[in-house]
Amino acid sequence: MLNSSTSKLIDFNLVSRISYFVFCISHFFPIFEMMKTILLHPSYFPSIEQMAAVAKADKVIFEVEDNYQKQTYRNRAYIAHSNGRLLLNIPIKHTGKRRKTKDVVVENDFPWQEQHWKSLQSAYRTSPFFEYYEDDLEPLFTETVGNLMEHNLKIFDLLCELIGIDIEVSKTTSFEKNPDITDLRILVDSKRKTDFKAEEYTQVHQANHSFLPNLSVLDLLFNEGPNTLNYLERNAIRSQ
Numbered sequence: 001m002l003n004s005s006t007s008k009l010i011d012f013n014l015v016s017r018i019s020y021f022v023f024c025i026s027h028f029f030p031i032f033e034m035m036k037t038i039l040l041h042p043s044y045f046p047s048i049e050q051m052a053a054v055a056k057a058d059k060v061i062f063e064v065e066d067n068y069q070k071q072t073y074r075n076r077a078y079i080a081h082s083n084g085r086l087l088l089n090i091p092i093k094h095t096g097k098r099r100k101t102k103d104v105v106v107e108n109d110f111p112w113q114e115q116h117w118k119s120l121q122s123a124y125r126t127s128p129f130f131e132y133y134e135d136d137l138e139p140l141f142t143e144t145v146g147n148l149m150e151h152n153l154k155i156f157d158l159l160c161e162l163i164g165i166d167i168e169v170s171k172t173t174s175f176e177k178n179p180d181i182t183d184l185r186i187l188v189d190s191k192r193k194t195d196f197k198a199e200e201y202t203q204v205h206q207a208n209h210s211f212l213p214n215l216s217v218l219d220l221l222f223n224e225g226p227n228t229l230n231y232l233e234r235n236a237i238r239s240q
Contacts, residue, residue: 040184041073048232054165065102065173073189080203085215140155196214
């Protein structure tokens with residue numbers, strides 16, 4: 001039988017080895033870093049960078065108390081087309097007054113849904129997995145959209161389901177300029193230069209132009225299919 005001092009020594013050695021192992025894994029393999037809560041803006045078919053952040057987190061808090069800003073991923077997304085990057089932009093109703101994003105209403109006098117869907121069909125009909133996801137995505141372009149934020153949150157839920165991301169989601173109750181969680185709201189800025197360097201994958205129009213990085217996650221989904229989650233986890237971004 002082991003005496004108490006020997007038992008404590010064994011326990012100490014075991015804990016030390018486990019701690020060292022965890023350190024090595026987290027240091028040399030970033031995808032194994034401790035999961036965290038991140039703060040994001042709901043966006044229209046989010047960028048690969050944003051969904052890579054989601055794939056690494058265990059909880060997303062969506063900012064719903066912010067003031068609306070133009071020219072962001074709140075109402076735009078980029079896809080790959082034969083001529084390069086193609087912008088999909090949701091028109092919104094202008095009031096001439098400052099308002100919160102959660103109060104923004106979509107302008108449906110313009111057939112934007114029909115045009116976006118035709119653009120996706122034209123761009124990705126020959127991609128490996130467009131037809132696999134087509135029936136799930138089509139209602140987002142045929143059912144009438146009213147509130148922009150609600151539409152973006154609906155898109156996020158569906159994307160997580162299709163990609164296989166299981167994550168807890170909640171919303172802010174007040175706007176905080178300097179929150180005490182990982183603040184990734186900057187990712188909604190479509191004009192910002194990103195240092196996100198993800199590995200290249202085969203894009204359906206790559207023969208017509210060079211690889212187009214950090215498009216909407218739809219581009220990754222249509223080209224990589226079930227491998228999308230693995231790609232996002234492998235290329236997860238570090239904290240900003």
